[in-house]
Amino acid sequence: MLLFGVGVVVNRNPVASALCLVVSFVGLASLFISLDAHFLGIIQILVYTGAVMVLFLFIIMLLDLKEEARRALNAWAVAGGAVVALCLVGTLLHVLGTFPKGEATLPPLVVPEGQTYEDTKALGTLLFTEYVFHVQVIGLLLLGATVGVVALSKKEASK
Amino acid sequence: MGTLNGYLLVSGLLFTIGLTGVMVRRNIIIIFMCLELMLSAANLTLVAFSRFGLVNGLPNHHGQLLVFFTITVAAAEVAVGLAIIVALYRAKQTVHVEDLKSLGG
């Protein structure tokens, strides 16, 4: 998965980058599922791979973007980016080194007798009781985005 | 790989990869994809933390809900962002960052 992540960055062809990203997201979803977050894993695939990445590919193909292949990479940017990335990784390793809780291995889930762990149900319950207000905010966000997409893209009839 | 730190490391690396892409690439659409990668990496951190920090023996669903919200928010962001990028492309026939020079100084 990480390799495909790198692939997104190093591929000169946008389509290839996008496909790498798809694979990366699928890998991420499998990690979610390995962490017992089944619902999120599925959503990740449905939304990201199913909708978002399709949109990306759609746009890339529509715009016919192969131009960057002809442009040289900025060596300074690459070098600088690499340095910054290395610094970040170093920092991360340092932080993780001081994080004793991180050594824990996956603890088993404790499910009460006679029940099954259904995370969709648990999340749904939480979502529509405690966080029902947040759902409305998301609704407004989607509304704003819809209006924005239409206003930015729709050509008004010029008659 | 089974430890919390393993997951955190993976997500951190993914995050860094995304950031590097943002810094290095010049195609706005690819930059945007790298940003999505960063958001997903943060999501992985959240899921890992919520799975390892059990509450009554079950994962912490608050964290998972934040992931859920993030995914939806990110999708909306992609829609709006691509709309802007396409509008830019239609006006200027480019999606390369170094062609964006009309502001600055």
Added chain:
Amino acid sequence: MPAYFLEIAIVLLGLGLLMVDAFATTLDRRLLGHLGIAGVAAVLAGLVFGVDSSASEPLWGFYATDTAALFYKGLALVCTLLVLVLALEYAPVLESYRDGRPGRRGLGEFLCLPLFLCAGLMWMASMTDLLGLFVALETVTITFYVVVAYMRRNLGSLEAGVKYLILGALSTGFLLYGLAWLFGLTGQTNLAAIQTVLVDWKGDTTPLLFTMALLMVGLSFKVGAAPFQFWIPDVYQGAPTPITAFLSVGSKAAGFIVLIRLLEPLLASPIRHAVLLMLGVLAGATLIVGNLAAISQSNFKRLLAYSSIAHAGFLLMALAAGQPAGGVSPNGVVALYLGTYLVMTMLAFAVLVIVRKAGGSDELTAFNGLSQRSPFLAFALVLAMASLAGVPLTAGFFGKFFSLVLIAGAGQWALLTVAVVAAACGFYYYFKVIRCMYWNDPVSEAPPLVFSQLTRVAIILLCVAVVVLGVYPKPLTCLLAP
């Protein structure tokens, strides 16, 4: 009336206007603006007179209705009101950069979206859990992407939109990553619960510091603090001017309330000194960058952008003091500062909108000889500039003064020195505008400056507010108590 009715009212207003816009094809879109203004004013009246902040909702642990929340809600409402006034004034410019039939060029949406932004800002003021904060913040940010890029036949606007989009998403990434760590370290999403965990934090503080730095990155971007201020000049310059005003006031205020809310648990934790030091570093860098880079600007919008950075520096400085001094608290000073900042910045943008509409340019040269073309506008802009510079007896004075008092009280002399030098620099570049208006001759055949009666009333009220708050800051000083 509980406080959350206000947001509901604003959302319903926005939905209603949107539907009117969708169905009434022949209606003059300006009417939408006037309806919006009236509605926001009504909600504002509701906030001032009708809110029962003691009506608490026991189920809602994430929704604060304290004084600060109500104040920032009021700020968002006032800001939206003025932005709508400016948007109406700006409509001809906006429509010239959109296509379609006259009157059907997207003005309707442009007047509705600020209402949704307003609702998002008001929610941000109240949210006290990580999920709520994130969702409200993103609602605002994504809607801002849209309105910044709104003039889609103007390259500047689109470019600003793309830059804001990329850098904004980048900062969102860091913020989310920071939130993830904060959640991971504490296992809580409610800020109050997080605070109780952090107060007795026992282990190594390194992960905590890491988290703090990530959060700072995300929030520094939102409030426009160096070194994450790069987007501000470009985006401010390219965005439609009313939106620039909204960004510089509403977005910044919301950024600060989130910053304050997120810092509260961290300040109670063992890394308090690190948080304060970090704030101090950010404040110092921001002050330097904002003021030095502004000196050589020749574009008025960019000048205001750097001014907004500089003000963020003063605000951060107040927070960096960390402790009350002389009877004023950091959070109170930030609130007071933002209140006065709203008035003076809006005044400057109002004049800019009018000058831009007439002259077609945001450059400083467009203001040449304004004192002869319109003494009224010139006078208003002088007030705004004096206030932004922090001249005594204008609204801008007290914010700066209290920030300096706080930082002196905390004994951070290096930062104090930087701030004083920065304030002195500020005088210079604000004066540059005044010099343009009063000493330079206007361009020959400069077009007449026309503006609506509504805008005139707004400008007069803002002028009065600048003077009155400079002389009688009582309405705002009640926020100061520690």
Added chain:
Amino acid sequence: MAEIDNYHAVLLQLLLVIGLAATMLGLSVLVGRAGRRNAIKDSAYECGMLPIGDSQPRFSVKFYLVAMLFVLFDIEVVFMYPWAVVFRDLVAQNAMVFWGMLSFVGILTVAYVYALKKGALRWDN
């Protein structure tokens, strides 16, 4: 029994799809090596007309506009899965589940009606 079993089919299909895609991509690279493009090959043959301008026609707005709107409304549907799962159990004790979803859908309906009225979903014209 873990809930993962519900998703076995999905996973299986996913693996199949990925495998198929990877195989096809890999094969095309392997097989197509001989036909790799180069500048001479890409240019017009002999006296053919040199292509002028972009080979692709100006694309229409409506394609990607619909695609973007699809993404947005797709998210709305995502909210409905957990809702459908918990609705029956929860609605008895807390009517908020019902009203919350109603108002969420209400807001989104406004968005839909708006897009409809603005002609964003029309294919003609």
Added chain:
Amino acid sequence: MTALLPATILFLPLLAAAKILLLPKPMKGLAPAVSVGSVVLTLILSLVLWAKTGSDSTTVTLGSWINLGDMLQLNIGFKINALATGMMLVVTFIGTLVHLFSLAYMKDDDGKARYFAGLSLFMFSMTGIVLADNLAMMFIFWELVGVSSYLLIGHWFEKNSAAEAAKKAFLTNRIGDFGFMIGILMLWKATGSVTFDGIESAVRGMTVDPGWLTAAILCIFCGAVGKSAQLPLHVWLPDAMEGPTPVSALIHAATMVAAGVYMMIRVSFLLALPDAATAAHVIAWTGGLTALFAALCATQQNDIKKILAYSTLSQLGYMVMAVGLLAKEAAFFHLFTHAFFKALLFLGSGAIIYACHHEQDIWKMGGLARKLPRTTLTFLIGTAALIAVPFVTSGWYSKETILHAAHAHGGLLFYIGAGTAFLTAFYMTRLCVVAFLGTPRAHGADHAHEVPKIMLLPLVILAVPSVIGGFSFFAGRFLTLPPADHDHASHVPMIASLIALASGVSLGWLLYRGRDRDPVRISLLARKFFIDELYASLVSWGQDAVARIIHYVDILIIDGLGVRGLSGLAAVVGGGLRRLQGGNLQAYGFLFGCGVVVLLFIALSLH
């Protein structure tokens, strides 16, 4: 007494100004009525206030104003005593007459509403200065009178000279006000209070460092120097005559310029401290020199309003001198009488200018005594008061008290005062002889006709206090007269001023009777000692100097470092910030990343 009455007096004009501004376009015609109504009402209320106060001195508060915790607690308060009520009467009385006069004078002006709004705003701010019980509040109103004066001087802003004069007045006053502000802060630092009562009790109770005290007083005096147009900040007042004449009468002759003197009288308890002797000296000398200097300038001016303006400067010099000589009663007495006769003179000159079709040059007048007999008569009464015709005019009494004080103090100041009195008599005689006698020398004067009654009425009314204002039965009601020390009083001042008067008048008469052109030409005086030119060249020299310094700094940094092979560094220093902000999104992304790294390192190093 409650704060209600003074608060009403204070806010009535503000209400009027706001009302005028908010009147819709078609109702702008109501503006004069609103303004005049408010000022008349204020006059009546001031009389009530004066009657109620008597000789008491009280401080009343309207409410809390600034509450900065431990640092400063300040109320909106009024300190009401005989001084304040007397000043209020002067301001409102003359204000009323000027409003009436303006009704006719500004009848055909397009910006009438703006003008009356400005007048009302001025009345509000002036009332604030008079009633304020603390320096901070006074300072605010001080600034506000500055603004209203700016607006009124620049009323005809289309006229370039008016706009320039307004700007000059504003900027010059800012210099003084800056000093004033510093002075207030110094006093606050020294005494912990900014109220008059608080400061007074504080300085009584403890000793303030003499140097600090002197500096504070002189800084505060800076404010008075600016507002009362004393040397060297006097340059704005003559130019301020570009404003409408009634404004000159009200603001730049009778009331606002006297605010500086009034303020110094309010804080005169500071001057009385033994440690403040040096400061008092400086003040007295500033006043004396201004008096002499302005009188000299006045002798060679040709514009009737400029002559009066310099005469105002000179009389203000007298008052400031009296303050410096610790004769605050004398100073206020002269302020009181001067307000009446100078307002009379200015309104009279306004009437003359109006009658002569806006002609201001006295050499283009002549023979006006026959054309405008009534105006002439009132103007002569004012002149008599100004040159202090003995026993029958108000000016005589008040000027006598100042000369007495100067004489009692001894030294050169007395002679300066007497010399100024001589010059005053001389230039006023010159003015009257040239303008009123002889034959009309220009078309405007030839066709002059008597002014309308509404303009004449204020003149007649003002003539009365110009005459009787100095008699103790009248003045004594309104203010504390200087202690009449008849036993020890020397007759020297009286004799000196009689001689000055007689010689001045006769010299003027002899020189100017029947002349068509000025027989004396002293360009040094006509050009006002070249001070304007000096300032202009100073300012431009200063700008050059700053430019040169910047240039050298540039050379020093850019070239200096370049020579040492560090040009790369210099380039970063010079254009660095701007270059970073080059508009390249990728660069921003990269810098963002760098910022993240820096922040992370700082954070983790704080471990």
